[in-house]
Amino acid sequence: MITIHPLFWMTIGLSILTGRFREMLLLFVVVLIHELGHAGAARFFGWRVKEIVLLPFGGVAVVDEHGNRPFKEELIVILAGPLQHIWMIGAGAVFYYLGLWDEMFSLFLLHNLMVLLFNLLPIWPLDGGKLLFLLYSLRYPFKASHKVMLHSSLICLCGLIIATVVYFPFHLNLWLVIVFLSVSQFKEWKHHHYIYLRFLLERYSTSTKGKKKVVSVAPDMKLTELLATFYRGYHYQIVIEDMNIEADEKILLHAYFKKNQIGCAVGTLFR
Numbered sequence: 172m173i174t175i176h177p178l179f180w181m182t183i184g185l186s187i188l189t190g191r192f193r194e195m196l197l198l199f200v201v202v203l204i205h206e207l208g209h210a211g212a213a214r215f216f217g218w219r220v221k222e223i224v225l226l227p228f229g230g231v232a233v234v235d236e237h238g239n240r241p242f243k244e245e246l247i248v249i250l251a252g253p254l255q256h257i258w259m260i261g262a263g264a265v266f267y268y269l270g271l272w273d274e275m276f277s278l279f280l281l282h283n284l285m286v287l288l289f290n291l292l293p294i295w296p297l298d299g300g301k302l303l304f305l306l307y308s309l310r311y312p313f314k315a316s317h318k319v320m321l322h323s324s325l326i327c328l329c330g331l332i333i334a335t336v337v338y339f340p341f342h343l344n345l346w347l348v349i350v351f352l353s354v355s356q357f358k359e360w361k362h363h364h365y366i367y368l369r370f371l372l373e374r375y376s377t378s379t380k381g382k383k384k385v386v387s388v389a390p391d392m393k394l395t396e397l398l399a400t401f402y403r404g405y406h407y408q409i410v411i412e413d414m415n416i417e418a419d420e421k422i423l424l425h426a427y428f429k430k431n432q433i434g435c436a437v438g439t440l441f442r
Contacts, residue, residue, distance in 0.1 A: 173203075173223045178347050194278055199225070201282045204259060205252045205290070206232050212251035216244045226351065231296055237369040238313055238403050241381070242305065249301045256287040294331065295324040296355050314367045314399045321360055328352055371398060375424035381405045387412055390438025394427060397437055409437070416441050 179202075183195055206223045209232035213220050219235035232252075263279050266272035272279075291299040303323060307316035332349055339345050359366075384405040388397055389412050401407060407420040418441070426432040426440050 173225065175225050178351055179225050181347065182344055193275070194282075197275060197279055198282050198286075201256075201259065201279075201286055202226070204255050205286060208251040208253075208255040209248060212248045216240070216248065218244075218248070226348075237366070237373045238308075239370065239373050239377075239381075242308070242404050245305055246302075249298055249305065252298055253287055253290060256283045259283055292327060292331065293323060294327045294352055294356075295321065295359055297352075300324050308403050311402075312400050313370050313403050314401075317363060317366060321356070321363070325356060328356060367399075370403075371401070371424060372428065374401075375421065375428055383408060385410060385417075388437055390414055391436045392438075394423060394435050394437055394440070395433055398423065398427060411438055411441060414438060414441065 179199075183192075183199075187195075202225050206225065210220050210223055213232060213234055213236075218240070221233045221235055224231045224233060232248075234248075260280060260283050263272065263276055263283075267276040290297050291302075293299040293303045295301070295304070300320065304316060304320040307320050307323075310316070311319055328349075331352075335342065335345055335349060381404045384402075385408045386400070387410045397409070401420070409418045409420065409423060410416070411418070423437070423440070426435070432440060
């Protein structure tokens with residue numbers, strides 16, 4: 172399902188009032204193809220795509236996935252949107268040099284570059300923010316990488332606000348976008364723990380793919396502390412030191428979600 176965000180409706184209304192509807196229609200097509208790139212790649216890998224939300228600067232392909240897909244899949248899905256601009260610019264250039272498209276080509280090129288570059292800013296939920304999250308996931312566990320990404324995203328958002336105040340203080344569309352990014356950032360911070368729980372719950376309820384990783388832990392280590400060390404892309408086997416016990420991560424997740432043994436030490440789960 173394709174949904175147009177109220178911000179985009181507002182921008183469309185302003186374009187009609189100012190006589191720039193053709194330009195807005197061109198931007199709409201560019202944004203739609205960008206998001207269809209994300210959705211198409213996600214569908215190819217069997218992801219559950221819920222909807223596509225179109226925004227003035229891009230959009231959001233809403234998927235029902237929670238950080239347990241292979242790294243390569245996530246990278247391709249993120250890059251599938253920006254890569255659409257490459258062939259669109261190329262096709263537009265061919266039409267231009269063939270004399271089939273003259274008047275609107277420069278605007279078409281501008282819209283493509285604008286959407287491409289803006290979406291690569293490392294701010295959540297832009298493509299650049301998602302790339303940042305994915306890259307941090309290589310270095311930090313899922314829970315920590317999400318928090319570090321949000322810190323970095325907030326710093327970059329503040330930089331964007333300062334740049335807007337200095338160079339584009341009266342650019343209404345840009346301020347509307349900043350409002351959207353700020354609200355999205357706040358919601359992501361607010362739902363940080365919920366997002367982490369969905370990551371764990373998906374590992375518990377489905378068969379997660381990834382490399383097997385064996386981790387030795389002390390018997391008195393808290394279950395919550397251990398689960399917070401889980402990286403995306405791995406399936407864990409836990410060795411309990413001094414107890415000669417090796418347990419699959421599913422057993423720990425079962426204790427966490429079904430038995431509510433959240434604050435227990437790992438060793439007590441096997442006594």
